[in-house]
Amino acid sequence: MDKATFRCDALVVFGVTGDLAHKMILPALYALCQDGRLTVPVVGVALEDWTKAQLIERARDAVDSHDTGVHATTMQRLEGLLSYVSGDYAQDSTFTKLATALKGCKHPLFYLAIPPSMFETVAQGLEAAGIAKGARLMVEKPFGRDMKSAAALGAVLRTSFAESEIYRIDHYLGKEAVQNLLYFRFANSFLEPLWSRDHIESVQITMAEDFGIKGRGRFYDSVGCLRDVVENHLLNALLLLGIEPPASQAPQDLTDAKVHLLKMIRPLTKANLVRGQFDGYQNEPGVKPGSTVETLVALRLHIDNWRWEGVPFYIRAGKELPVHVTEIVVKFRKPPVATFDATPKDGHNYVRFRVTPGLEIGIGARRKQPGEAMVGEPVELTAVEDTSTDMSPYERLIGDALAGRPGLFTRQDAVELAWKIFDPVLDLPDAPEPYKTGSWGPKALDTFAPPGGWINPTA
Numbered sequence: 001m002d003k004a005t006f007r008c009d010a011l012v013v014f015g016v017t018g019d020l021a022h023k024m025i026l027p028a029l030y031a032l033c034q035d036g037r038l039t040v041p042v043v044g045v046a047l048e049d050w051t052k053a054q055l056i057e058r059a060r061d062a063v064d065s066h067d068t069g070v071h072a073t074t075m076q077r078l079e080g081l082l083s084y085v086s087g088d089y090a091q092d093s094t095f096t097k098l099a100t101a102l103k104g105c106k107h108p109l110f111y112l113a114i115p116p117s118m119f120e121t122v123a124q125g126l127e128a129a130g131i132a133k134g135a136r137l138m139v140e141k142p143f144g145r146d147m148k149s150a151a152a153l154g155a156v157l158r159t160s161f162a163e164s165e166i167y168r169i170d171h172y173l174g175k176e177a178v179q180n181l182l183y184f185r186f187a188n189s190f191l192e193p194l195w196s197r198d199h200i201e202s203v204q205i206t207m208a209e210d211f212g213i214k215g216r217g218r219f220y221d222s223v224g225c226l227r228d229v230v231e232n233h234l235l236n237a238l239l240l241l242g243i244e245p246p247a248s249q250a251p252q253d254l255t256d257a258k259v260h261l262l263k264m265i266r267p268l269t270k271a272n273l274v275r276g277q278f279d280g281y282q283n284e285p286g287v288k289p290g291s292t293v294e295t296l297v298a299l300r301l302h303i304d305n306w307r308w309e310g311v312p313f314y315i316r317a318g319k320e321l322p323v324h325v326t327e328i329v330v331k332f333r334k335p336p337v338a339t340f341d342a343t344p345k346d347g348h349n350y351v352r353f354r355v356t357p358g359l360e361i362g363i364g365a366r367r368k369q370p371g372e373a374m375v376g377e378p379v380e381l382t383a384v385e386d387t388s389t390d391m392s393p394y395e396r397l398i399g400d401a402l403a404g405r406p407g408l409f410t411r412q413d414a415v416e417l418a419w420k421i422f423d424p425v426l427d428l429p430d431a432p433e434p435y436k437t438g439s440w441g442p443k444a445l446d447t448f449a450p451p452g453g454w455i456n457p458t459a
Contacts (some may be wrong), residue, residue: 217286
C-alpha cells in the first residue's frame with residue numbers, strides 16, 4: 001500500500017500523562033471524535049503506573065479545561081477508544097506490552113510527545129518489537145538545537161522509519177490564519193504582478209507577547225527567543241510569503257518550493273541581528289545567573305533570488321511587549337511621483353495579515369478627503385474573521401497524520417536548511433541589550449529598522 005495514502009488504524013501517544021497531552025492532544029482527540037474523524041484505538045504510553053480509568057479521568061479533565069460545552073456522547077466515544085500501557089521506554093517489556101495492545105493493527109501512528117532525547121530510544125524499541133514496519137512517526141519540535149544536532153536527530157529517526165513515514169510538527173502551520181497566508185497569496189491574481197522587488201519595499205513580521213516566561217525559566221533559558229519561535233514559526237510565515245507557486249497541490253511540491261527558497265536565504269550575521277532581554281528576566285526561577293539568553297530578537301534576512309533581491313525581510317519577536325499580536329506587513333514602494341500630497345509617513349500602500357489573535361487581512365490605500373482641496377488620507381480595507389471556533393492546530397495536524405496528508409509537516413532537508421540560516425548567531429556570548437517591560441524593546445531597534453521605521457501592531 002502507498003505510504004502516502006493509507007489511513008492509520010491506531011494512534012499511540014507516548015507521553016500521554018504530560019502537560020502537552022493535557023493541554024493540546026487530548027482536547028484535539030475529543031474534537032476529532034466529535035467530528036467523526038477519530039474512530040481508531042488510542043493507546044497512551046507513559047512511565048506512570050496508571051490504569052485505563054486514570055487515563056480516562058485525565059482525558060475528562062483535559063477536555064473540561066479546554067471546552068465548556070462538552071457532549072457526554074462524544075466523551076463516551078473517546079473513552080471507549082482509550083487504553084493505557086505503563087512502562088519505561090528503555091525496557092523491551094514496555095514495547096512488548098504495546099505490541100499486544102496493538103494486535104491486529106497494521107498501520108499505527110506513533111506520536112512522540114516526549115523530549116527529543118528519548119526519540120532514539122523509542123524508535124529503536126518500536127523496531128525491536130516489530131511494530132515500526134508500516135507505521136508513521138509523529139514528532140514534536142524542537143528538531144535539534146542547531147544544524148549538526150538536527151542532522152543527527154534525522155539520521156536517528158531514519159534508522160527505523162523512512163523519511164516519508166516521519167511527520168514533524170510545527171503546530172503554527174496548523175493555524176487557520178496561517179493557512180490563509182498561503183491561500184491569499186496564490187488565490188488572488190491581482191497580487192502576482194505586484195509581489196516582487198519591483199513593487200515591494202520591505203516585509204515586517206512581528207510576534208509580540210505581552211507576558212513573560214510564565215515560570216518556565218529553566219526551559220526558556222535553554223532555548224531563547226531565536227530557537228523558540230523565530231527559527232520555526234516565523235521563518236515558516238516568511239516562506240509562505242516568499243515562495244514561488246508550487247508545481248501542483250501535491251504536498252511534496254509545496255515542500256519543494258519552501259526548500260528552494262530556504263537555499264536562497266543568506267545565513268544570518270551579527271550585523272543583521274539585535275538581541276534584547278527584558279528587565280527582571282534574570283530574577284526568574286530557573287534562569288542562570290548572568291544569563292545571556294535573549295527574550296527579544298529583531299533580525300534582517302535577505303533572499304538572493306530574482307523575485308526578492310534587495311527587499312529586506314524583518315522579523316521581530318519578544319516577550320513583555322505592549323500587546324499580544326502576531327502581524328505581517330508587506331509594504332509597497334511609494335508612487336514614483338507625488339502627484340498630490342503623499343508623504344513619506346503615510347504614502348505607502350501595504351497588505352497586512354494579522355494571524356493572532358483572530359484573523360485580519362487589511363489592504364492599505366489612500367483616498368481623497370471631502371472638500372475642494374486635493375488632500376488625501378490613509379484608509380484600510382479590512383476583512384476580519386473570528387477564529388475562536390476554528391479547528392485547533394493539533395486537531396488538524398493529528399487528523400492529517402492519521403490520513404497521510406504530509407503538507408503541513410516539515411521535511412528533513414527543510415529542517416537542516418533552516419538551521420543553516422541561524423547557526424552563525426546561535427549561543428552568542430554577548431549580553432543582550434536590556435529593555436523595559438511594556439516597551440517595544442531596546443534602543444538599538446530605533447536605528448535597526450525597516451525603511452520608514454517599525455510598524456507596531458495595536459491591541
